[in-house]
Amino acid sequence: VAASAGRILGGVIEQFSDIGTEALRRGPKTAELVARQIVRDIVSRGLSAGDVLPSEATMLGSYRVGRASLREALRVLEINGFVTIKPGPGGGPVVSQPSSRNFGRMSALYFQFAGATFRELAQARLAMEPVLARLAAERRQVEAVSALKTLSDKVHAAGNGGGPYVESASLFHRLIAAASGNRILGLYTNATQDILEDRMAGTRHPPERRQGVHAEHDLIVEAIVNGDADVAEEHMRIHMTKFITYMERSFSHLLDEVVDGRWVAPN
Numbered sequence: 001v002a003a004s005a006g007r008i009l010g011g012v013i014e015q016f017s018d019i020g021t022e023a024l025r026r027g028p029k030t031a032e033l034v035a036r037q038i039v040r041d042i043v044s045r046g047l048s049a050g051d052v053l054p055s056e057a058t059m060l061g062s063y064r065v066g067r068a069s070l071r072e073a074l075r076v077l078e079i080n081g082f083v084t085i086k087p088g089p090g091g092g093p094v095v096s097q098p099s100s101r102n103f104g105r106m107s108a109l110y111f112q113f114a115g116a117t118f119r120e121l122a123q124a125r126l127a128m129e130p131v132l133a134r135l136a137a138e139r140r141q142v143e144a145v146s147a148l149k150t151l152s153d154k155v156h157a158a159g160n161g162g163g164p165y166v167e168s169a170s171l172f173h174r175l176i177a178a179a180s181g182n183r184i185l186g187l188y189t190n191a192t193q194d195i196l197e198d199r200m201a202g203t204r205h206p207p208e209r210r211q212g213v214h215a216e217h218d219l220i221v222e223a224i225v226n227g228d229a230d231v232a233e234e235h236m237r238i239h240m241t242k243f244i245t246y247m248e249r250s251f252s253h254l255l256d257e258v259v260d261g262r263w264v265a266p267n
């Protein structure tokens with residue numbers, strides 16, 4: 001029944017467009033289906049990083065697939081950071097915590113294939129970061145706000161420091177992403193930041209500009225604390241525009257480069 005429904009639906013869609021009909025006829029690959037089922041089971045059983053998945057024999061039985069498909073499914077999950085495969089006797093798949101870096105490395109392949117540049121990546125951040133700041137201010141979640149204030153206090157206590165500057169500047173944007181409460185925008189933004197940061201290492205702002213960066217961060221935190229979404233969004237837009245202007249002035253050759261996943265370091 002499903003197959004004939006698929007054929008009928010495929011026929012209907014074909015009248016309008018060729019796109020997608022081939023995929024409809026074939027259906028998803030077995031390994032992809034199994035990968036999805038494993039993720040569903042990890043989530044529904046409340047498993048987290050370090051938890052051991054059932055043995056291969058058990059999974060072959062419960063997912064009713066061949067060994068090759070199961071192994072392919074686990075490999076897909078491993079590449080994407082959802083499981084690690086412990087080798088040897090007593091080994092097997094173990095749940096792990098995927099990070100924005102996994103997502104970033106995979107995304108970078110798409111960007112590279114499309115010929116997208118680091119400039120486009122920076123522009124994507126310019127589009128997303130102000131929205132995250134707005135959401136953070138609207139939500140004003142207690143823990144997220146206090147994490148931002150703690151970071152701001154630490155930066156002030158450390159003065160206009162050189163060493164911890166990169167870490168604190170990077171952490172600020174990750175805390176904003178978390179504070180937004182939108183896990184999809186947060187993941188996209190963090191992955192974009194991963195790809196950019198790893199390529200742009202060594203292009204950090206000169207010491208005389210760092211105080212300015214922290215001052216801009218402080219204005220954004222203040223707006224979030226006050227729950228002023230318009231101000232938070234606007235200050236973030238100004239902040240990101242300054243970042244791109246600085247990059248264009250001093251490192252435009254890097255922005256011209258096509259994105260390449262080799263810049264995203266493993267977790």
Ligand SMILES: [Zn+2]
Binds near residue numbers: 169172173213
């Ligand atoms: Zn910043």
